[in-house]
Amino acid sequence: MQGHFVTSMPQPAKSLSWLSIFASLAAMPLHAQDAKAIVERAIAAIHAQDIQSIEINGRGFDALFGQAYDGDSAWPRFALTRFSLAINYQDNFLRDERTRVQAQNPPLGGGNQPIGEQRQTLLFRDGYAWSLGRGGKPSPAQLERDLRSASEARQTEILFTPQGFLQAALHANPTVHTEKIADKTVTLISFITANKIALEGTLDEHDHLQRIRTWVGAPVLGDVVLDSVFSEYQDFDGILFPRHIVQSEGGYPLLDVTVTSVKANSLVSSEVPEGIRQAVTTEPPAIKPQPYGEGVWIIPGEDYHASKSILVEFKDYLLVVEAPDGEERSLAVIDAVHKLVPGKPIRYIVNTHTHFDHSGGLRTYAAEGAAIVTWEGNVSYYRQVWSNPYTIHPDHLAKSKRTPLFEGLVGSRTFTDGNQEVIVFHYAGNFHNPGMLAIYLPRQRALIEADSFNPQPDPRDPPTAIPNLVQFYGAVQKLGLDVDQIIPIHGRVTPFEEGLTDIEAHKTSQLWQ
Ligand SMILES: [Zn+2]
Numbered sequence: 001m002q003g004h005f006v007t008s009m010p011q012p013a014k015s016l017s018w019l020s021i022f023a024s025l026a027a028m029p030l031h032a033q034d035a036k037a038i039v040e041r042a043i044a045a046i047h048a049q050d051i052q053s054i055e056i057n058g059r060g061f062d063a064l065f066g067q068a069y070d071g072d073s074a075w076p077r078f079a080l081t082r083f084s085l086a087i088n089y090q091d092n093f094l095r096d097e098r099t100r101v102q103a104q105n106p107p108l109g110g111g112n113q114p115i116g117e118q119r120q121t122l123l124f125r126d127g128y129a130w131s132l133g134r135g136g137k138p139s140p141a142q143l144e145r146d147l148r149s150a151s152e153a154r155q156t157e158i159l160f161t162p163q164g165f166l167q168a169a170l171h172a173n174p175t176v177h178t179e180k181i182a183d184k185t186v187t188l189i190s191f192i193t194a195n196k197i198a199l200e201g202t203l204d205e206h207d208h209l210q211r212i213r214t215w216v217g218a219p220v221l222g223d224v225v226l227d228s229v230f231s232e233y234q235d236f237d238g239i240l241f242p243r244h245i246v247q248s249e250g251g252y253p254l255l256d257v258t259v260t261s262v263k264a265n266s267l268v269s270s271e272v273p274e275g276i277r278q279a280v281t282t283e284p285p286a287i288k289p290q291p292y293g294e295g296v297w298i299i300p301g302e303d304y305h306a307s308k309s310i311l312v313e314f315k316d317y318l319l320v321v322e323a324p325d326g327e328e329r330s331l332a333v334i335d336a337v338h339k340l341v342p343g344k345p346i347r348y349i350v351n352t353h354t355h356f357d358h359s360g361g362l363r364t365y366a367a368e369g370a371a372i373v374t375w376e377g378n379v380s381y382y383r384q385v386w387s388n389p390y391t392i393h394p395d396h397l398a399k400s401k402r403t404p405l406f407e408g409l410v411g412s413r414t415f416t417d418g419n420q421e422v423i424v425f426h427y428a429g430n431f432h433n434p435g436m437l438a439i440y441l442p443r444q445r446a447l448i449e450a451d452s453f454n455p456q457p458d459p460r461d462p463p464t465a466i467p468n469l470v471q472f473y474g475a476v477q478k479l480g481l482d483v484d485q486i487i488p489i490h491g492r493v494t495p496f497e498e499g500l501t502d503i504e505a506h507k508t509s510q511l512w513q
Pocket residue numbers: 110353355358432451
């Protein structure tokens with residue numbers, strides 16, 4: 001588990017924080033007029049003076065942030081048979097349409113692989129972000145996987161086009177300086193938008209934008225670079241646009257697109273749907289733990305698919321399974337746990353696997369003093385990525401400077417006080433992640449698992465990722481566990497037999513060869 005992230009990112013002191021952006025503004029080497037003149041020259045170089053809107057079509061790959069197979073792997077990739085981006089700079093409007101199909105064989109990592117055909121339409125206008133579901137029904141957009149708001153992410157996507165970046169730079173008091181990179185002198189343009197997005201663009205010797213980057217405070221990884229690299233500028237319909245775009249976050253590609261057509265000034269746009277405009281942002285709903293057998297509570301996520309946590313009470317301490325999403329969620333769950341069982345410390349937090357929707361809140365438990373029980377192979381990964389700077393969103397662990405406590409698990413481990421019992425075991429060989437842990441509660445005859453069995457709301461619908469379900473049930477049966485119900489981290493509590501029925505019904509149609 002050699003971490004890739006630290007070595008692949010620029011040095012923190014040079015570029016990795018808001019502070020350093022401001023520091024580079026302070027060391028402004030060029031006058032404001034000179035900076036504007038350089039931006040204007042770059043706009044002219046790609047004939048972008050009169051561009052009000054742009055439509056880009058292409059194909060390639062996209063990938064899921066935080067869902068890597070392991071700490072050495074890139075984000076899992078999916079093939080884009082259609083990628084269509086429409087931006088109206090005047091209206092601050094964006095439409096991102098994608099058709100995505102399975103790419104990887106074997107289907108390693110998260111994302112419910114192998115997938116069928118997925119269609120996605122994401123929209124944004126003037127701070128409102130929504131997506132279109134089946135039948136074109138709009139619904140408010142959810143948080144991004146790096147926990148940015150959808151609104152911030154889509155605003156950034158508009159700024160992550162050469163035309164969008166340069167036009168915004170012109171109106172934002174940019175600073176410009178030059179740097180020598182590999183014997184070539186490049187020009188760097190930096191600015192911060194009115195809604196506080198810090199950006200830096202690199203111009204090559206032809207005044208073409210080679211790269212745009214910004215900085216994100218992500219769960220698990222801390223401060224990361226989000227960047228877009230442009231190459232092979234060519235003439236599309238009278239404007240210059242890169243034929244190849246590679247967007248990366250945390251050192252690995254998120255999007256890799258070969259552009260096939262670019263159309264300017266068709267003035268594509270759309271009004272914000274009334275229901276979206278009126279949707280008020282509410283506080284997250286109060287956490288309502290549900291009792292499950294003696295000394296066990298299920299703490300549901302915010303919706304059907306969101307990750308849950310499970311609390312187990314022992315005589316002298318508490319054990320929690322799963323710390324999903326991020327610090328905000330962990331603080332709310334920890335608060336609910338202490339109200340439910342006052343006076344006992346959370347001694348252990350069990351982590352089913354490293355994906356960020358299962359591990360993004362671990363650091364908060366570490367700051368509380370809980371030991372992190374995770375597969376032994378993950379310990380060096382967490383130690384490495386957790387040593388990254390956390391300056392964009394400093395969390396409790398960063399502020400406390402506490403050294404997190406890990407208890408690496410090999411094989412299995414039993415927690416018992418003579419009455420309550422929890423058996424945590426590693427099942428190797430799953431496509432989803434090499435370090436999968438499941439948690440067996442013998443008294444309750446319940447088995448907690450993540451992502452190997454994600455039952456759909458309607459039991460008649462097939463679950464996703466059948467190959468992982470088959471592998472997981474094989475491991476459980478080999479251990480001879482007596483299981484009444486599965487408590488999945490995503491989705492409803494399910495009779496063990498439902499998984500067997502699903503395997504029987506779908507194994508031939510969905511098993512990956
Ligand atoms: Zn996962």
